[in-house]
Amino acid sequence: MRTRIVPAYSQLARCYDLALGRASFAHLRRLFEALALRYGLRFRSAADVGCGTGLFARYLAQSRGVPVFAVDRAAAMVSVARRRCAGARVRVLAQDLRALALPRPVDLVTANFDVVNHLTTLHDLAQAFRRIAVNLAPGGHFVFDAITDCDPLGGRSRYVRPLPGGIVQEIRWDPLTRTLQGSALFRQGQARAERHVERAHSLLEVGHALRDAGFAIRGVHDAATGAAARTCPPRVAIVAREAGRRAARSRGGAECT
DSSP states (O other), X not given: OOOEEEOTTTTGGGGHIIIIIHHHHHHHHHHHHHHHHHTTOOOSXXXXXXXXXXXXXXXXXXXXXXXXXXXXXXXXXXXXXXXXXXXXXXXXXXXXXXXXXXSSOEEEEEEOTTGGGGOOSHHHHHHHHHHHHHTEEEEEEEEEEEEBSSOTTTTOSEEEEEETTTEEEEEEEETTTTEEEEEEEEXXXXXXXXXXXXXXXXXXXXXXXXXXXXEEEEEEEETTTOSBOSSOOSEEEEEEEEOOHHHHHHTTTOOOO
């Protein structure tokens, strides 16, 4: 049977929570609460960028009683998020992170589950961080996770697993380009596959992009354990504070090369 290639998340959105979302959400929530406590994060408004199906955005709104913007560029994900967040203090926006333009600045921006790795060039990474800084209130925080280039598949070059909903996920790691080439194969009915490409950013690249955007890094943690990162974990969680866009502009918005 011939497999038809379809746009990323066009099929996965409808079963994303069953396949991946709910399992990752439980851990993300615990990690965020630990970081919020450690760094004394207080916020009266927030945005979750790359919000997917809206699970984390709805959680922020309900747990803190604050208004939240949920932002994603995938139309199918936006549709699911709008249904999920109906009745909550969440406004769902269809926007590209590299051109983020919230209706008003917020105190906190979050980006979970590899959102920044979908920015596959250093230019895009730097542009997204600059837009996030612009949309933060002075002194606001940016909390996000990222896959690093430190053995992201645990020593393997290929990873295959079945997911609920009749989906087979495959990820291939290319150390030369530092890309993760992923696919989600849907076997029910006509065979369809989505292609997903992510880039594993080095901690140095992420650090330069943050500082050039006007952020001060408050902490880097192993995203699996929540402990302060002493080496280079495969995935990190980073807490950064908006430290003044004037300083970033004075450096000319230089990008890491």
